[in-house]
Amino acid sequence: MQRFFVEPGQVDEAAGQILICGDDVNHIRNVLRMREGEELWISAGGEKEYYCSIQSLSPEQIELKIYYISRPDYELPTRLYLFQGIPKGDKMDLIVQKAVELGAYSIIPVEMKRCVVRLDAKKAQKKQQRWQQIAEGGAKQSRRMIVPKVEPVMSFKEALDFAGQMDLCLIPYENAKGMEETRQILSQVKPGMSVGIFIGPEGGLEKEEVQLAMEHGARQITLGHRILRTETAGMAILSVLMFQLEER
Structure with a gap:
């Protein structure tokens, strides 16, 4: 499953929403040709990762719905x-x-x-x-x-x-x-x-x-x-x- 990185400010946990913007928009829409309903993982550079689905796509941004949040330990402790x-x-x-x-x-x-x-x-x-x-x-x-x-x-x-x-x-x-x-x-x-x-x-x-x-x-x-x-x-x-x- 595809994984992308965003800034913390692009994540709204209360609303259950993540917005993707910048170069990743073109990559998702035109290179990977992903469509509404497809699922992906998002990391905002902290301890959490977000399992999401694409809600809408536009040339400027992609809106994701957060299904659930996990705290994996992929990073080394050192x-x-x-x-x-x-x-x-x-x-x-x-x-x-x-x-x-x-x-x-x-x-x-x-x-x-x-x-x-x-x-x-x-x-x-x-x-x-x-x-x-x-x-x-x-x-x-x-x-x-x-x-x-x-x-x-x-x-x-x-x-x-x-x-x-x-x-x-x-x-x-x-x-x-x-x-x-x-x-x-x-x-x-x-x-x-x-x-x-x-x-x-x-x-x-x-x-x-x-x-x-x-x-x-x-x-x-x-x-x-x-x-x-x-x-x-x-x-x-x-x-x-x-x-x-x-x-x-």
Whole structure:
């Protein structure tokens, strides 16, 4: 069943009504060709989701009737922030999509020393808009209650300052110690926490970046004996944390 996101102000629980406007109107009417009486799920970015049917359609808005409201626990109990070194080509598209599916709360594109791609302000803004659209598509597909935010492109120092607000910061690194220490660090991730995860671009993080991150409180972890591609590393640690947190 189709899922859409609206702003809280578009929901009138007392009247049992939701109004959809903007780009979703065209998508529902002309792409999906949905009609009156068809049913769909709506999320307003909180803990509730609304099971609705289409009451009326116009070029400007779509009126929905709320059948019932539920409070599913689709979201992870911990906010996971993926700080991703900007990779080449369209790899970031895939990273954003899969990070959203795996429960990331936010994705932060980061310019690191080994990044081949360098974006000026105009290109960075355009890329961010595209990545945000991909995040919304991934959220709809995976039944997220929120659309994870893709932050503006940050420098490495800006990213460290941003991560300084978080309860724990992880940095997978090929020279990190064994799996037992990594297990101990990951066991510290509890519901209610905020956790930053730093992933380098192609070629990985430079030693100076790792050292600087550790000076800011980051903890080194290992992802095993194999060297993972940049588009794989973030997915690996997100998968581990998702499984660990879902069990709790």
